[in-house]
Every structure is written in structure tokens, then in C-alpha cells.
Amino acid sequence: MSLPLAISFNFLTAWEFWIGVGVFAGIYGIFVLGLQLNVGYTGIVNFGQAGFMAIGAYSAIILVVEVGVPFLLALVLSVLITMLIGVLIGLPSLRLRADYFAIATIAFSEIIRDIAQNARGLTGGNQGTISLELDNNVFFTDPWFKVSDWISDNILDPIGLSGLEFENLPLLIVVWIALGLLALGMTMLIRSPWGRVLRAIREDEDAARALGKNVLSYKLQSLALSSALGAIAGWFLAFNLQSVSQDNFEPLYTFLGYAILVLGGMATFGGVLVGSIILWTVLEGFRFLDLPLSADKQAALRFMIVGVVLILLMAFRPQGVFGKREEMVLGD
Amino acid sequence: MTEARANGKPILNVQDVHLAFGGIKAVNGATFDVREGSITALIGPNGAGKTTLFNIITGFYKPQAGEITYNGESIFGKPPHAITKRGMVRTFQITKALGAMPVIDNMLLAAPRQPGENLATLLTRRRAVRQREKEIYEHAYELLRTFNLESKANDYAATLSGGQRKLLELARALMTEPRMVLLDEPMAGINPSLGRRLLEHMERLRSEEGVTFLFVEHDMEVVMNHSDEVIVMALGRVISRGTPQEVRSDQRVVDAYLGGSGETEVPEGPPTPPSADGGVQGG
Numbered sequence: 001m002s003l004p005l006a007i008s009f010n011f012l013t014a015w016e017f018w019i020g021v022g023v024f025a026g027i028y029g030i031f032v033l034g035l036q037l038n039v040g041y042t043g044i045v046n047f048g049q050a051g052f053m054a055i056g057a058y059s060a061i062i063l064v065v066e067v068g069v070p071f072l073l074a075l076v077l078s079v080l081i082t083m084l085i086g087v088l089i090g091l092p093s094l095r096l097r098a099d100y101f102a103i104a105t106i107a108f109s110e111i112i113r114d115i116a117q118n119a120r121g122l123t124g125g126n127q128g129t130i131s132l133e134l135d136n137n138v139f140f141t142d143p144w145f146k147v148s149d150w151i152s153d154n155i156l157d158p159i160g161l162s163g164l165e166f167e168n169l170p171l172l173i174v175v176w177i178a179l180g181l182l183a184l185g186m187t188m189l190i191r192s193p194w195g196r197v198l199r200a201i202r203e204d205e206d207a208a209r210a211l212g213k214n215v216l217s218y219k220l221q222s223l224a225l226s227s228a229l230g231a232i233a234g235w236f237l238a239f240n241l242q243s244v245s246q247d248n249f250e251p252l253y254t255f256l257g258y259a260i261l262v263l264g265g266m267a268t269f270g271g272v273l274v275g276s277i278i279l280w281t282v283l284e285g286f287r288f289l290d291l292p293l294s295a296d297k298q299a300a301l302r303f304m305i306v307g308v309v310l311i312l313l314m315a316f317r318p319q320g321v322f323g324k325r326e327e328m329v330l331g332d
Numbered sequence: 333m334t335e336a337r338a339n340g341k342p343i344l345n346v347q348d349v350h351l352a353f354g355g356i357k358a359v360n361g362a363t364f365d366v367r368e369g370s371i372t373a374l375i376g377p378n379g380a381g382k383t384t385l386f387n388i389i390t391g392f393y394k395p396q397a398g399e400i401t402y403n404g405e406s407i408f409g410k411p412p413h414a415i416t417k418r419g420m421v422r423t424f425q426i427t428k429a430l431g432a433m434p435v436i437d438n439m440l441l442a443a444p445r446q447p448g449e450n451l452a453t454l455l456t457r458r459r460a461v462r463q464r465e466k467e468i469y470e471h472a473y474e475l476l477r478t479f480n481l482e483s484k485a486n487d488y489a490a491t492l493s494g495g496q497r498k499l500l501e502l503a504r505a506l507m508t509e510p511r512m513v514l515l516d517e518p519m520a521g522i523n524p525s526l527g528r529r530l531l532e533h534m535e536r537l538r539s540e541e542g543v544t545f546l547f548v549e550h551d552m553e554v555v556m557n558h559s560d561e562v563i564v565m566a567l568g569r570v571i572s573r574g575t576p577q578e579v580r581s582d583q584r585v586v587d588a589y590l591g592g593s594g595e596t597e598v599p600e601g602p603p604t605p606p607s608a609d610g611g612v613q614g615g
Binding site for chain 2: 197207210
């Protein structure tokens with residue numbers, strides 16, 4: 001038996017580790033921008049974000065592989081499809097009280113996952129979308145790898161970042177550029193008169209109604225935008241994994257998104273980026289620790305550590321890293 | 333102020349409105365109208381259906397039967413935001429200051445015709461958005477100044493005192509450019525000097541801008557001295573209406589307060605000074 005003291009932190013100096021963490025942090029950062037818009041700014045508790053991510057990823061892949069739609073058009077269409085479904089889900093369920101809406105959205109996301117698992121002809125079922133790609137001999141990620149290779153050859157190689165360990169660096173760069181632009185865009189939206197109405201709805205729906213705002217319409221817009229962000233995160237997840245299957249969209253991922261939200265703080269898009277990096281460093285770091293534990297125990301331990309981090313945060317900095325304490329205390 | 337009664341045609345007309353919650357007939361055939369440019373009080377013992385009626389008029393509750401017209405147009409069953417856009421705005425019994433937003437944002441929010449509140453026009457008409465934002469910012473500061481809240485503009489609304497919140501709610505309601513304002517117990521829980529200021533604002537707005545006020549109030553001194561007309565509700569119906577003097581001497585009103593609902597509150601104004609025998613008070 002090796003001693004616990006033999007734990008090695010060597011992975012922390014490896015490029016691959018940080019690139020891996022960065023890619024996941026970026027993808028789920030985009031994912032959580034949507035949750036932030038819903039929860040932090042509109043006050044609607046969306047537990048279905050993993051479902052929207054699934055629709056984004058699956059519809060893009062299916063459009064390219066089975067329908068033969070050009071790659072870029074498929075990406076755009078996948079976002080529109082996801083937004084449409086977001087509106088259709090929201091229309092009946094946003095009329096419900098907040099807690100019932102949360103339950104409805106988690107049910108929705110599980111329905112999507114069930115469909116992904118069972119409509120094997122459409123989604124590849126548990127084998128993942130790779131089985132569809134092999135059948136059709138069309139590979140969704142091919143155009144992406146062309147872009148990735150171009151970035152490697154023309155930008156990264158000249159500055160010495162070549163080789164297998166930097167294979168995923170182009171994805172890291174593209175995901176974080178996307179995340180940065182989207183976070184900036186969302187920040188501008190929320191500071192606009194439109195964002196002011198959302199914040200008013202978060203504070204008190206009836207007051208917003210009495211002041212002439214169509215609350216349902218704004219909630220639908222918030223949900224549609226957040227589902228679009230989920231869909232974009234879905235593309236990047238597909239780029240990263242190359243084949244997606246239903247277990248990539250378990251409700252667990254929505255809850256990890258909430259952990260990121262709490263870590264970074266409510267009502268701040270910058271906090272989302274920081275929270276996502278912290279969470280994925282902890283999660284991925286534990287994967288590489290050489291603990292004297294069986295693999296499944298170590299996997300479970302990762303989430304226990306996330307729990308401890310969240311508890312410590314609640315105790316010492318309840319507003320999260322970047323959240324505004326005043327807004328939290330004054331909210332109610 | 334009784335003379336004001338003769339002026340103005342009805343701006344709000346409520347006809348035989350019914351709303352029952354299960355077996356409880358909260359509003360049971362209420363009928364009345366409110367004259368344009370008047371300050372009208374809606375009184376009645378607890379449980380008379382005043383707040384429910386407010387919620388019906390402003391679209392928060394859907395009535396089961398009846399008809400409501402505002403400005404000659406039916407607003408029956410219309411959603412609250414549509415009614416506010418037609419120029420009738422309300423405040424709440426328990427103030428709804430948007431606590432985690434600065435006072436100034438509370439004000440700006442209420443302004444109508446801001447193209448920046450629509451995602452499409454926010455992105456396509458950016459000049460118009462900025463222009464309108466500047467206009468409403470100035471208007472908001474002007475209102476905050478008249479309500480003595482200017483120094484609080486950048487504070488979170490939750491840090492205001494109860495009375496200041498009432499003032500903010502009225503100021504915010506005025507940002508919607510209303511023709512008619514419904515106030516639910518504006519005097520409750522605020523100190524007398526702030527209350528007086530609120531009343532002065534109401535009277536000034538009525539005389540300068542012709543704004544119509546309908547307010548629910550339990551403070552009989554305020555009702556008797558500051559309203560042109562009083563509507564009395566009991567058990568979901570309107571049982572009396574008229575000038576404060578007429579209503580005070582109406583036996584049905586006294587009965588409603590003393591009998592029926594078991595209320596002990598009597599709609600008595602301040603002791604009438606013997607010299608004011610003619611009945612013209614206040615103002």
C-alpha cells in the first residue's frame with residue numbers, strides 16, 4: 001500500500017492537464033452564462049440547461065451527418081432549433097410558480113436524454129453519435145479539425161507550441177474567444193434597458209407588471225437566449241468529445257453548472273468564468289491524483305470535494321467570488 | 333373640495349363585477365365610476381373587497397363577470413401591463429420597491445416608449461435608445477427632486493425607509509405617465525409628515541396635470557379631508573357613495589362598520605369644528 005503522502009501533484013505542471021481543464025471550463029462557462037441570465041438576472045430557475053445543450057449538440061450533428069446540411073449552417077440552425085424548443089417549453093411552464101418551473105425543466109431535460117438514448121436511428125443511442133457518422137461516412141467534426149489544424153500550423157507551431165500535448169490548444173483558444181465575446185455581449189445586454197426589465201422581474205414580478213412590462217415575454221426571451229448559449233456549449237462539447245451520447249447530458253451537468261454559478265457569484269458574468277475554472281480544476285485535478293483508492297471511490301471523492309468547497313464558500317463568502325453582497329442581502 | 337365633484341366625466345367605470353374564491357364572494361356585484369380629475373377614496377371595513385377590486389381593475393385578477401371600462405375602452409380581462417400602457421397605474425399595499433436595484437433604476441424602469449426594452453430595437457436603433465434614456469433620466473431626476481429623493485438616487489431601494497419607499501412607489505408610478513393612479517393604502521405605516529407630503533403631491537398632480545386618483549385608505553381623517561368623493565364597500569358591494577359629508581351621515585355606512593363584519597372602526601373624521609358648519613373642509 002502506498003502512503004497518502006505519496007500523492008503526486010506533477011500533473012499540475014503538465015500542459016495537457018491545463019488545456020483539458022481550460023476546454024471544459026470554457027465549454028461549461030458558456031453553458032453557465034445562460035444559467036446566470038436565467039437565475040442571476042431573471043429569477044427563473046432553469047434546471048434543464050443540459051437538455052438544451054443536448055438539443056444543440058444533437059441537432060447540429062444530425063443536420064450535418066444525416067441531412068447533409070453544410071457545417072456552418074447546421075451550427076446556426078441548431079441554435080435556432082434549441083431556442084424554438086426553449087420557447088415551446090417556456091410557454092406553458094413559465095406560467096407556473098418558480099419551483100414548479102424548475103421541476104418542469106428538469107423533466108424536460110430528462111425527456112430529451114431518454115429520446116437520445118432510445119431513438120437509436122436518429123441519435124446513435126448509447127453508442128453515441130460516432131456510430132451514425134460511421135454508418136453515413138460523414139464526420140461532423142471534420143470541418144472543425146481543418147480549422148484546428150490551420151490554427152496549429154499557422155499560429156501555434158511558429159511559436160513552438162506543437163506536438164501531441166498541444167493538440168487541443170486550438171479548441172481551448174476558440175472556446176475561450178467565444179466565451180469572452182458571449183460574456184461581453186451578455187454583460188452589455190444586461191446593462192441595457194432590456195436588462196433592467198429582467199432585473200426588475202427578478203426583484204418583483206408584480207411590480208414589473210404594474211409598471212407595464214410583459215413579464216412572460218421577457219422570461220421567454222431570457223430562456224430562449226439561455227438555451228441558445230446551451231446549444232453553443234453543445235457544439236463545443238461535440239468538438240471536444242467527437243462523439244456525444246446521452247450520458248454527456250445528465251442532470252449532473254446542470255447541477256455542476258449551478259455549482260459554478262454559486263462559486264463565481266450571482267448576477268455577474270465575470271464570476272462565471274472564474275467559477276468554471278475553479279470547479280474544473282478541482283474536478284479534473286482529482287482525476288489525476290494518485291490516491292490509494294479504487295477508481296470509483298476516487299471519482300466519488302471528486303464530488304465530495306466540490307461539496308466541501310461549496311460549503312466553505314457559503315460559510316465564508318456566501319456571495320461567491322464576484323457576487324455583490326448587497327444585492328444578495330437586499331434582494332428579499 | 334366638493335365642487336370638484338360636478339366636473340369631469342367618468343374615466344373609470346366598473347359595472348357589476350363579480351369574483352369569488354371558492355365559496356367566498358370577495359367582490360359581489362360592485363358598481364361605481366370614478367370622475368376624471370377627482371381624488372376618490374375607496375373605503376370599507378376589512379374584508380369588504382377593496383384590494384381585490386383593485387387587483388381586478390388593474391388586471392392582476394380576472395373577474396368572473398362584469399364590465400370595466402377605462403377612458404371609454406373596455407379593459408375587462410386585459411393583462412396588467414396592457415392596462416398600465418393605457419395610462420392607469422397602481423401601487424401596492426405592501427410597497428414593492430425593487431430592493432436590489434438603485435432608486436434611479438426603479439424610476440427609469442417605469443418609463444414607457446424606451447426602444448431599448450425590446451431586443452430587436454435595442455440592437456438596431458441604438459441612437460434612439462440612448463436619446464430616450466437621456467430623456468427619461470432627466471425626467472426621473474426631476475421627479476426624484478420633487479419627492480425629495482434626489483440624494484438617494486444611487487442607493488439601493490431597499491435602504492430607503494418605509495415612508496421613502498411609498499414616495500418612491502408614487503414617483504415611479506408617475507414615470508409611466510399615467511392619467512389615473514390607484515393607491516392601495518398610501519398612508520399606512522408612514523410618519524405623518526411624509527404622509528402630508530404624499531397628499532400634497534396628489535393634490536398638486538390633480539390640479540396641475542389632471543391626474544385622477546383612486547385610493548384605498550383606512551385613515552378617516554385623510555379620507556374625509558382630502559377626497560372629493562368617497563365610495564364605500566361592504567361584503568363585496570358598493571353600499572354608498574358621495575361627498576365625504578354625505579357618506580359620513582349615511583346610516584348604511586355606519587351599520588357596515590359597526591354591524592355586519594364585526595368591525596369596530598367608525599368612519600369618523602376629526603371632530604368638526606363648530607365654525608365649519610357649512611361642510612367645506614380641508615383644501
